[in-house]
Amino acid sequence: MPIQNVTPLWPRARPDFARLLRVLRRDGLPDRVPFIELFADPEVIAAVLDEPVAPLPATASDREAYAARLDQRIRFCRRVGFDFVWAGTHPPLAMSRLxxxxxxxxxxxKRGWVNESEGVIGSMADFEAYPWPRPEDVDYFELEYVANNLPDGMKVIATTAGVLEYVMWLMGYxxxxxxxxDDPELIEAMFQRIGDLLASIYATICDHPRVGAVFLGDxxxxxxxxMVHPDHLRRYVFPRQRRLVQTAHEHGLPFLLHSCGDLRAVMDDLIDDVGIDGKHSFExxxxxxxxAKRLYGDRVAILGGVDVDFLVRSDPEQVRAYTRRVLEACMPGGGYAFGTGNSVANYIPVRNYLAMLDEAMQVGVYG
Amino acid sequence: MELRQIYEYTVSGNAPKVKELTEQALAEGVAPGEIISKYLIPAMAEVGDRFERNEFYVPELLIAARAMQGALAILKPLLTDTDLKPAGKVVIGTVKGDLHDIGKNLVSMMLQGAGFEIVDLGVDVPPEKFVDAVKQSKADVVALSALLTTTMPSMKTTIDALQAAGLRERVKVVIGGAPVTQRYADEIGADGYAPDANSAVRRTRQLLGLA
Structure with a gap:
């Protein structure tokens, strides 16, 4: 279905990436609170569009099926009033999955999970034998397709998985x-390899003229x-993240970090040393x-935050009341974009997700 | 030898040293039960306390548990019935539909470190398997783990299955996991809730009247 045929749920909510950019840069107040998500599951996307889920491509090289999924995503973003469409870059890294x-x-x-107990790399011999992708093996079709089919007013938020995530996924947590x-030499080699791979990806995605921000899920x-001692993060993870931030900033792009979990012990590192511009994922x-807005809102943009567990186990009226409380607390001073605390997973009732957006469209307007 | 070193090397997670010192202590005639109760259990209690104080993180907890398990592998076959009674028996598992096992494994290790006997059913465990394990092992406690909001309802299903099998009055049920709260524990009729591995040990001990 052509993208222009989508009926926005809130017709007056015209896409304007400048609205979101103002929030990410904490540069005054936008006209209304923009929406943000790291991603939404295809099942939610299809339900919001009232369409069947576009089939999963058998392989990444099945471009027609891949494009059909991306078309749905673009229509979804337009329908729910986003100012962006997210586009992931997924380097071909084979992992152990359950x-x-x-x-x-x-x-x-069936839902897949990374195997936490056993990875594909457990020794230097495994590391040496692993089929590491070269920079030219990375496929940018998703980014290119989304960029070439953006609705007016939108930009791409380019997403990738992160430094610690990839190392943990490949080794098993x-x-x-x-x-x-036991093996700090292997650990250092792993972080170096993943850091280099992500740096090469960032050099490409940050250079794309239609990318408006980058979003690292780590x-x-x-x-x-x-997940590990803060000193381990400082030694292995933060220097590689900082390198990605520097690339983003050299291209004038805000760097958003999605990280689950209680990171209060390292938030100063992330803000002052790594240099993130926005923090996403709260429970x-x-x-x-x-x-989070009270603690860090004067130093980074605060993104999302509607508790996913609450979203799953409440009714729409409770979601609306919760939304009003979040907006009342987070809107003052700007620097806040509204969305879920993690992602729009297929276990969130769509009626609740739409209720929170609808309430935010009504209440999240600046005077 | 200085037996206290068993405690110190367990806390710091030095498995080869703990094994070596345990064998040395046995050779010098120290009772296996004494090594466990005076050095290994207090060492794991200290590890748990440091974890709660954010001085230790999961990796430090894992290597300490590995050191303890290395020593237990030597000591347990040598224990006689009168040497050391387990603090209690716990059937533990991640509930049906959920494959996450790190949190469950950490609780299991800490309970083992506190002297409990563990029957670990693994992940994606259906309610009937918990029921069978309680019947067979005559467990005192059932510990249920879930990472996902969508798999939490399996905790209630499991408690209902224990009730239907007439076992609910015989066992205490403790639950935990990322989305789990005390309120949810109250809602589904669990006896206890623990936000982390160390408090799971504390809560289990409380429920059995050991603390």
Whole structure:
């Protein structure tokens, strides 16, 4: 279906990336609170569009199917009033994955997970034998396609997974954690390799004229704190993230960080040393977004924050009331974009997601 | 030898040293139960405390647990019935539909470090498997883990299955995991909730009247 045939849910909400950029740069007040997400699951996208889910491409080289999925995504972003469309770059890194029955409301039958207990690289011999992709092996079709089909007023937010994430996914979290002590040489080699790969990707995505911001998904925490000791993050992770931030800034692009978990122990590092411009992913159990805005809102943009667990287990009226409380706390002074605390997963009831957006469209207007 | 070194090397996660010192202590005639109760269990309690104080993180906890397990592998076959009674028996697992096991493994290790006997059912565990394990092991406690909002309802299903099998009054149920709260524990009729591995040990001990 052509992109221009999409009916926006809120017709007056015309896309304007400058609105979001003002928030990301904390440069005064926009006309209304813009929306932000790292991504939405295809099942939610299709439900919002009232269409069947575009089939999953059998391989990344099945361009027709891939493009059909991206068309749906672009129409979704237009329909729900985003000022951007996200586009991921996924280097071909083979990993160990598991599957379980998908119990979501919009189930995809099986949902995949990275194997936490066992990875594909456990030794220097594995590292040497691993088929590491060269920079020219990275496929930018998603970015190019989205950029070439952007609705008026929008820009691309280019997303990638992160430094710590890729290392943990390739090694398995538990073996990685132990190797921090048993095999620091392997750990250093892994971070160096992933850091270099991401740096080469950033050089390309930041150079694209239709990219308006970059969004790194790098989960570094759980509800009780960081995944590893802050000193390990400072030694291995932050220098590589800083390199990506520098590339983004050299191209005049804001750098947004999505990281789950309680990162309060390292927020000063992330803001002052790594140099992030926006922080995304909050949960009420450890840091409600209103508290994050109070603590860090004068130093970085605060993004999203509607607790996903709450979204899943509440009704639309409760979601609306919650939305009003979040906006009341986070709107003053600007520097805030509205969205979920993590992503629009297929286990979030669509009626609740639409209720939170609708309420924000009504309440999130600056005077 | 200085037996206290077993404690110190366990805390710092030096598995080869703990193994070496444990074998040395046995050779010098120290009772296996004494090594466990005076050095390994206090060492893991210290590790848990440091984890709660954000001095230790998951990697430090994992290497300490590995050191303890290395020593236990030597000591357990040598224990007689009168040497050391387990603090209790815990059936633990990640509930149906959920494949995440790090949190469950950490709780399991810390409970083991506190002297509990563990029956670990793994991940994606259906309610009936918990029921069977409780029947067979005569466990005192069932510990349920879930990372996902969507798999949390399996905790309630499991508690309902224990009830239907007439086992609910015989076991305490403790739950934990990223989206889990005390409120949810109250809602589904669990006996306890723990936000992290160390407090899971504390809560389990409280429920069994050991603390």
């Amino acid at each position: 599957q379980a029955d998908d119990t979501a409301e919009l189930s995809r039958v 538990a073996p990685f954690a132990v190797a921090l002590y 989960d570094m925490g759980h509800r009780g704190g960081t 009420d159990t450890y840091l409600p977004v209103a508290e």
